[in-house]
Amino acid sequence: MALQLHNSLTRRVEDFVPLDPQRVTLYVCGPTVYHYIHIGNARPAVVFDLLARLLRRHYPRVVYARNITDVDDKINAAAQAAGAPIATITDRYVAAYREDIARLGVAKPDVEPCATAHIDAIVAMCRKLIASGHAYAAADHVLFNVDSFADYGKLSGRSIDEMIAGARVEVAPYKRNPADFVLWKPSAPELPGWDSPWGRGRPGWHIECSAMAEAHLGETIDIHAGGIDLQFPHHENEIAQSTCAHPDPGHPGKGKPLARYWLHNGMLTLDGRKMSKSLGNVLVLHELLEKHPPEVLRFVLLKAHYRQPLDWSDAAVQQARATLDGWYGLLRDLGDAEVELFDDKHLAWGNDGPLHPLQAALCDDLNTPEAFVAMANLAFHARRAITGPPAMRKDAKSLLLNGGRLLGFLHEDPEAWFKQTAPGSTLDAARIEALIAQRNTARAARDFARADAVRSELAALGVAIEDGPQGTRWKVAAS
Structure with missing residues (x-):
């Protein structure tokens, strides 16, 4: 069954054809660790966890990298406010991030690189870009020369003027073009920094991901993914850096593409309004996990198609809980039926198998709304099987359980599910x-x-x- 994905770069749905079917590569932008993440930050982690699950069903090896940004001005500000080293801040919130998203059923990536462990690779990429004329040093900074890259703006579809206005870039006297962006910047004595040919400093945000993706996945990867808010300037700048840093021997004057497929999830709103600190409506994942079962939160995050905006509301949470209660109730009512957990080659996943509609929905650009329709049909048949013969009960329970687990649900004991309380409650x-x-x-x-x-x-x-x-x-x- 062919996997189709919407490529943000071409703005169309395409058949997914990896460079090497024996080693599929996926890179997802992870968190900047200066505080607990909000529920919107959890959406890409959950959505692209589902993508990784699906890729592993199709290919023998998938290398999934999700980075950690552990040097950033927001981290510096948090450390200074706490009167602590940045490692105190980053260690705390890296651990919290890993724990919180694991509770959402998000599996560990194969690689979780941290920016501070790749300073040498970042410096090397800066050197390479300067040597090729795509970057320049000025006032202890290293800046990327956007005029040197003709395709700048292709991913976001913006003109240079629009990008300057949208990014609210710093207009500095040492820039050749106001759109030029920072690859390396100086650090004051009280800030973290590393020695470099341009003085003690620290990397810009964008080049961190370019260096980490190259180090762990290669110069050209199959899929690069993240939130739509990262499309510009972060992903646009990643493309410019990486393409210019890797000349293509087969096409003189051209560079190798950073990624062949770009995927972006839509933004999350709260009761129809954008979440923001200024509005005081930011929902912190760590706090939501104290109030709701993690599978309920995962359900809401997958309810809408990943490319569409997702509106978070109490009604959406209640509906998710009711649906999961229904599925767990069926498992409980079928409790004495045997269960068969399917492997990837089980006939139930085939083109004519009863789980085919679920897999087909996911292969259609992660169409989770249609996948939930397929789950509703499995639940309908499970309900009819409750009073049926043992073989019917076994098949119905096995199908519902395997379908749910492909989506990241139904990992709890049914009795425990109905009797769980909020953490700290008894x-x-x-x-x-x-x-x-x-x-x-x-x-x-x-x-x-x-x-x-x-x-x-x-x-x-x-x-x-x-x-x-x-x-x-x-x-x-x-x-």
């Missing part, structure tokens, strides 16, 4: 079971007033109960 299971027993006794005696009173007492504890063929079950009530 429920006395023994007391709840005793109250349920009292209610059942009252119902058997047709003392419905007492039964209703017990239900109200359970509700006050944050517990919802369900009566069904399997008896009375309880779960933590949705907040």
Whole structure:
């Protein structure tokens, strides 16, 4: 089944054809670690985790790199405010980032390079660009000469004037062109810095990713991905640096492309408004994980097509919880059925297999809305199988579980799912079971007033109960 992806560079959906089918390369821009990330920062991590899962189904080896920016002016400001070395800040928030996105079901990348570990590679790239006339040193800075790269602006589709206005670039007297951007800049004594041919300094943001991608994936990679907010200036500048740093022997005067496919996820809004610190509506992932099950957050992040804007709201969270409750409820009702976990070659994934619609949706440029339709159909068949023969129950449960896990869901025990509370909260299971027993006794005696009173007492504890063929079950009530 062919994988198709929307290439931001060509502005069309294309068949994905890697340079080397035996080694597919993927680079995603990771966080700048000066604070906990907000929920919008989590979207590319989740979306491109799903892409990596899909690529691994198609190819024998995928090398996925997601970087860490651990030197930056925002980090410097946070360190100075805390009166601590930058490593104190970066170590803390790197650990928090890894823990928080792991809870969202995001697997570790194959490579997680940090900018500070690639200073030599960054300096080497600066030297190469200066030697070829694509960069110049001025006032202890190294700047990229945008006039030397005819394709500058091709990714974003902007003119130089538009890019200058959009980036709000610094108009400095040492720049030849106001659009020229910094590759290396000087560091004051109180700021982190490294020795270089241009004096003690630190790298610009854009060249960090170019150097790290080359070091771990090669001069030309298959897929480069990130948020649409990075398309300009970050990714535009990466293309300029990397292309000019790597001449193409087969095409004199041309450079090798940095990436063959560019993918960008849409922005996240909150109740229809852009999230920003000035509006006071930034949702921090670390805090959301204290309130909601991680799979609920992952569901919302995948609900819309990745290229479209995603609006975050309480209603979206509640809907995600209700859908997952439904899936986990089916697994619980099919609890005694055997489960077969499929490998990548299982017939169920084939062109005629029952999981084909799910895989086909994902191969269509990660069409997660259509993938959720496929999951709804699996859930429908699972519901019908509850009262069916053992073979039917086994197939239905296996299909629902495998489909969910391809998307990064249904990793919890169903009973535990319904009884989980927010971190730091506790429920006395023994007391709840005793109250349920009292209610059942009252119902058997047709003392419905007492039964209703017990239900109200359970509700006050944050517990919802369900009566069904399997008896009375309880779960933590949705907040």
